[in-house]
Amino acid sequence: MTIAWRERPIGVVGLGLIGGSLALDLGAQGLRVQALVHRQATAERARQRRLADQVSTDPAVLADCALVVLALPLDRLLEPSTELLAALPPGSVITDVGSVKGPVLECWGQWPRFVASHPMAGTAAAGVEAGLTGLFAGRPWVATPTADTDPEALEVVRDLAEAVGARWIECPAADHDQAVALISHLPVLLGAALIEVAGQAPLARALASSGFADTSRVGGGNPELGTLMARYNREALLAALARYRTRLDGLEQLVRGSDWPALAEQLAQAQALRPEFLGP
């Protein structure tokens, strides 16, 4: 490792669920974390929670950092303030945690030593109260390097990810965006549509059980987050929706045609396939 990122403060921009959790895990290893947040109230609460060694609303807090993690919501990541851009130390490695990688590379791909990455961990919580230790342990941390990505910078971000226990995965941004459209963004719309249609039947509310609760969980999640995902992964989400519709149409035709052996076969395929998504 030519870039001695552990010997300099690590900058974290944003102390929400991801930024706060990352700061806590790094701090627990004795690494120095200096965080930039947007609002004074957030800074105060972050200090009370001891999320980082130093928390400030002044971009100068990043000055000494060799590695800066942009843990911002997608919209603020993709429309960075000029103050933030001016505060990023020349030569430092910059990475992000955004859940869509194509637009991030369009915005940041030409920045020297930028590495597009996405730690795939989360809870339903958000904001400065949400950060917790151990969030990344065993979870995928996906990087989507391009031909322009600095190999040393990529190694630094990999080192960071592995330092907090994540599983490192590299793939093209388009593959990542297609995969998250299928496994994260499509389920939001499916679940929301299910809640809306079931909400029309009062008895359904009284009878719903864990099956409904599970199927609808992400559909009933944070609406701002769901909207940002749809907005910045629109093409991949529309493609996923089209493919999903074809599959659902196929199942519906089996029901309409009372083709029960074929339906049982399709459901058996789904049953056999699902464990492959659940990891080791």
Add this chain to the structure above:
Amino acid sequence: MTIAWRERPIGVVGLGLIGGSLALDLGAQGLRVQALVHRQATAERARQRRLADQVSTDPAVLADCALVVLALPLDRLLEPSTELLAALPPGSVITDVGSVKGPVLECWGQWPRFVASHPMAGTAAAGVEAGLTGLFAGRPWVATPTADTDPEALEVVRDLAEAVGARWIECPAADHDQAVALISHLPVLLGAALIEVAGQAPLARALASSGFADTSRVGGGNPELGTLMARYNREALLAALARYRTRLDGLEQLVRGSDWPALAEQLAQAQALRPEFLGP
């Protein structure tokens, strides 16, 4: 209560998840349970597990019962064997646990003292190993009485349901079948379609997390059960699918039209509505 059902053995036909759990809970209260099962191997295992006081493959085991619970899969419930029909004691209260009530009433509605009911409790397990204590505690137990239903028989089944801690709900069979189509049967197809479409992207398998796992759980469930539900609740399921499709189309149009404020509004409605399904 004119029918002293507690003072006579209670018959349970089938010792799968529901029948076995019911037998265990009733036995724990000192009530005598006599169970009829289909196969000798099941009878032996049920005896080893002490699911009931008496377990037999001989329908005569039901002879003394004042209350018989048909805890059979839908297909066997709706095509009862002549041996079973002959073994049901004249004058006894009969109820079922089927997840669809319209076809059950068509088949059994003219049987004297039959009460169509559906304890809405379950786990992913099935078979003689699946039964466990406390399965019904706090869960809805829905009855769908008709004008022909014997009021005393209805009271007996209500007493049974409350004896194992369930919440008693009465409603028309059509309302029940519409509700379970929305909250149970539709999620099976949605989840199965999601698994199938995500299965086409190898990276999706590596990156899937708890959100995907939850959304797809019932879609990856028992295919025989899912097929029976679709088969015997076909009309209500097709109606639910049509209404779901309209909702999903609406969300897709907002994404296609990049109408982010309207999408955020729809997702916020889903977020606000979902807790109403989750019970107290």
